[in-house]
Amino acid sequence: MILGRQVYSFLANNYPGVMTGANGDETVKVTILMIALVVAAVPTVSLADDFLEAPVLSGGTIVVSREGCLEKVYGQTYEEVVAFYRDALKDQPDLKFRDRGNTMVIEDFGNRPWHSITVSSIDGASVKVAITKDSWSWVLGSLTVRFIGVFAVLAVLYLSMSLSGAIITSFLSRKELGTIRAGQTLSREKA
Amino acid sequence: MNSYEMLDMLNGILNSTGLFALTWRCPVMWAIAGLFIYLAVVRKFEPLLLLPIGFGIFVVNFPLVPLMGTSEAGYPELLRVFYHYGLEWEVIPCVMFLGLGAMTDFGPLIANPKTLLIGAGAQLGVFVTFIGTILFGFTLKEAASVGIIGGADGPTTIYLTQHLAPHMLGANALAAYSYMAMVPLIQPPIMRWLTSDGERKIRMRQLREVSKLEKTLYPLLACLVIAILVPAVVPLMGMFMLGNLMRESGVVARLTNTAENDLINIVTIFLGISVGATMHGDKFLNAKPLLVFAMGLVSFAVCTFGGILTVKVMNLFLKEKINPLIGSAGVSAVPMAARVSQLIGQEYDRKNYLLMHAMGPNLAGVVGTAAAAGMLLAMFE
Numbered sequence: 001m002i003l004g005r006q007v008y009s010f011l012a013n014n015y016p017g018v019m020t021g022a023n024g025d026e027t028v029k030v031t032i033l034m035i036a037l038v039v040a041a042v043p044t045v046s047l048a049d050d051f052l053e054a055p056v057l058s059g060g061t062i063v064v065s066r067e068g069c070l071e072k073v074y075g076q077t078y079e080e081v082v083a084f085y086r087d088a089l090k091d092q093p094d095l096k097f098r099d100r101g102n103t104m105v106i107e108d109f110g111n112r113p114w115h116s117i118t119v120s121s122i123d124g125a126s127v128k129v130a131i132t133k134d135s136w137s138w139v140l141g142s143l144t145v146r147f148i149g150v151f152a153v154l155a156v157l158y159l160s161m162s163l164s165g166a167i168i169t170s171f172l173s174r175k176e177l178g179t180i181r182a183g184q185t186l187s188r189e190k191a
Numbered sequence: 192m193n194s195y196e197m198l199d200m201l202n203g204i205l206n207s208t209g210l211f212a213l214t215w216r217c218p219v220m221w222a223i224a225g226l227f228i229y230l231a232v233v234r235k236f237e238p239l240l241l242l243p244i245g246f247g248i249f250v251v252n253f254p255l256v257p258l259m260g261t262s263e264a265g266y267p268e269l270l271r272v273f274y275h276y277g278l279e280w281e282v283i284p285c286v287m288f289l290g291l292g293a294m295t296d297f298g299p300l301i302a303n304p305k306t307l308l309i310g311a312g313a314q315l316g317v318f319v320t321f322i323g324t325i326l327f328g329f330t331l332k333e334a335a336s337v338g339i340i341g342g343a344d345g346p347t348t349i350y351l352t353q354h355l356a357p358h359m360l361g362a363n364a365l366a367a368y369s370y371m372a373m374v375p376l377i378q379p380p381i382m383r384w385l386t387s388d389g390e391r392k393i394r395m396r397q398l399r400e401v402s403k404l405e406k407t408l409y410p411l412l413a414c415l416v417i418a419i420l421v422p423a424v425v426p427l428m429g430m431f432m433l434g435n436l437m438r439e440s441g442v443v444a445r446l447t448n449t450a451e452n453d454l455i456n457i458v459t460i461f462l463g464i465s466v467g468a469t470m471h472g473d474k475f476l477n478a479k480p481l482l483v484f485a486m487g488l489v490s491f492a493v494c495t496f497g498g499i500l501t502v503k504v505m506n507l508f509l510k511e512k513i514n515p516l517i518g519s520a521g522v523s524a525v526p527m528a529a530r531v532s533q534l535i536g537q538e539y540d541r542k543n544y545l546l547m548h549a550m551g552p553n554l555a556g557v558v559g560t561a562a563a564a565g566m567l568l569a570m571f572e
Contacts, residue, residue: 094330096571109331109571139325143318146566153562154311154555157416161304164412168405 054114054131055088057081068133078102078121081129085117108134212254216472223475224249224467227365236372240345240463244365247467259468270468273461278353278360283462284346285430290455291346291557292434293447295525297409299550302398305505306517306548310555312501313521314563316341316493321567324486329479332356335567337483340367341490342560343374343524349466350427351564355571361469362480366487374527375534377488378495378519382535385499386515391539393514395548403439410436413558421565423572428561495519498552513548520549523556 050056051070064071074081082104089095094110102121108114115134122128192200205211227245231238251258251270258270267275277283300306317338324334332355339351340363348367352360370377410432417428437447498521506512516536520528529549536545 094332111328111330139322139331142570143321146563146570147314147318149566150314150559150562151308151311153416153420153565154307154559156420157413157558158304158307160412160416161301161307161409164408165301165304165405168402168408172402172404 051131052114052133053112054117055085056131057084057129060129063128064130068135069130071128071130073122074127074129075125076127078119078124078127081119081127085119207255209254209256214254214472216476217252217254219476220252220470220472221249223470224252227369230369230372237368239459240368241372243460243463244368244467247464248361248470249467251468251470252472259471270465274465274468277458277461277465278349279357281350281353281426283458283465284350284353285426286458287346287455287462288427288431289434290450290458291525292410292431292436293438293451294455295431295435295438295554295557296550297406297435297439297554298401299398299547300554301401301405301409303548303551306513306551307555307558308505309498309501309513309518309521309552310557310559311562312504313494313498313518313552313556314342314559315497315500316490316495317560317563317567319493320486320490323489324482327482327486329482330356332571333359335570336363337486338490339363339560339564339567340370340483340487341492341494341522342556342563343367343371343491343494343522343528344557344560345371347424347427347523347560347564349462350424351567354568358474359479359483361466361475362483363487364466365470366484369484370487370491371524371527374522374524375531377491378522378528378531379535381492381495382499382516382519382531385496385503388539390503390515391536392543393512394540394543395514395517395545396511398547398551403441406439407436410439417558417561417565421562421569423568424561424565427564428558431557431561491522494522498522498556514543514545517545517549517552520553521556521559523553523560525553525557526550528556529553 049058056070056072057074057076060072060074062070062072085104085106086097089106092110094108096107096109098105098107104119106117106119108116113134115132115138116130118128118130118132120128120130224245224247227241227248230236231241231245247270250256257268259274260268260271262268319338320341321334321338324337325331329337336348336352336356336359339348342348345364345367349360349364352363356363414425414429414432418425434447434450437443437450495518499515499518501521502513502515502518506515514532514536516532517529520532522528529546529552532549533544533546536543
């Protein structure tokens with residue numbers, strides 16, 4: 001209300017024509033002005049607080065801003081920013097917090113429009129936060145790598161089995177050959 | 192006792208029955224349970240599992256039955272206990288794998304280890320279905336648990352689903368076991384479609400004899416590789432390899448006998464009824480389980496396709512060609528998928544014996560599905 005009165009006084013002093021009503025009821029005008037200010041402020045606040053429905057810490061400097069990516073740099077500590085995201089996302093299911101020392105990657109495995117929030121410390125002095133959009137390229141890339149990974153696991157097993165099989169077979173055939181030779185020597189001696 | 196008290200008592204008795212709490216969901220779920228019991232009893236489709244699963248579905252879909260809830264004193268009810276300790280604690284799938292390991296002869300795989308690659312190729316459906324399932328609005332974790340159905344390995348499906356999407360356990364397990372039972376119906380058309388007449392008649396050289404030493408060392412070697420590369424599935428594969436080591440070492444015949452008979456039978460009962468008990472009408476009757484069944488079928492078909500395709504690719508580089516019909520056995524369903532390869536092969540050449548050759552990729556499929564599950568677990572953990 002105080003803010004409304006101050007704005008009203010400013011407008012009344014500078015633009016007397018605009019703020020002069022028919023009945024001159026100041027309280028009604030101040031109330032209308034307050035409502036108008038609140039209504040005007042709401043979208044501003046919501047735009048500043050999320051990107052692709054991911055929470056965005058207010059303040060900071062925008063480094064990159066495009067459709068699928070938002071990067072901001074903050075003058076806060078890494079711990080403060082991480083604590084903000086931990087708190088903001090604490091009730092959200094299907095999220096994974098991956099702590100990699102100076103970087104925290106928060107991945108979404110649900111159906112949210114964003115895919116990841118990466119909080120990384122820059123020389124301990126400032127923190128960069130990057131929010132990326134959910135994308136098919138990540139899903140396809142990740143699955144392709146994992147499918148190849150299945151081949152890799154079984155290929156390693158294949159190679160180790162082939163190698164151990166060859167060693168065991170040669171060991172057993174040598175042993176068998178040794179037994180045959182020993183048998184032959186024994187029979188020669190007997191003869 | 193006056194008439195008012197008498198009426199009050201009768202009213203109390205009537206309210207304690209389930210009559211007034213019946214909803215339309217109950218008979219629908221009884222019909223679904225009846226279908227699975229029919230498939231088990233009459234059609235002999237995986238009766239060891241579909242029978243207890245069917246009964247589990249039937250019995251939990253009565254109102255007021257104290258089975259899957261918590262008692263007034265705060266104790267879990269009977270089937271909740273089985274479910275909690277057996278499935279939520281992931282005991283049953285691992286103990287089942289112990290028994291399966293004790294039953295399995297890895298000889299055909301050791302004799303021809305390149306068939307391991309067929310087991311890897313047959314996991315194609317797991318990953319393709321993953322993508323398809325996301326398109327239907329499933330979360331990534333749910334999609335992974337649906338994709339693994341194509342691997343045709345019940346315990347692995349249960350293990351992965353319990354980790355990633357426990358609310359889908361009933362539908363996923365049921366789809367996995369149903370499709371495993373339907374291998375002889377699902378695979379042959381795909382096998383015929385993907386192979387030429389000449390390919391189906393390829394005869395393979397008889398497998399070499401595998402020494403006892405190799406068979407004894409195999410579970411240790413496989414466990415070593417898996418524990419290093421995909422540690423997430425060691426609870427499953429470790430138990431599998433322990434069962435196999437018990438079998439092949441030959442020094443613990445009593446334990447092997449217990450693992451492959453009594454123990455696996457006991458856990459099968461608890462597994463079946465616990466899985467069935469998760470399928471309460473309130474949760475089950477919506478579009479998701481239907482989509483799970485549809486996508487599970489897609490996964491199974493693509494896995495079959497992947498196995499055959501892998502053999503065809505391998506044949507481009509091999510001197511001694513592999514019969515592509517054994518590629519379909521790369522899904523794990525042991526030994527059903529290998530038997531199907533044998534049957535289809537003999538339709539075209541009566542003297543072509545593919546069974547032992549198909550057992551290689553079949554066993555590789557078990558390891559491949561576990562590796563795929565490990566990869567998917569690592570994606571989220």
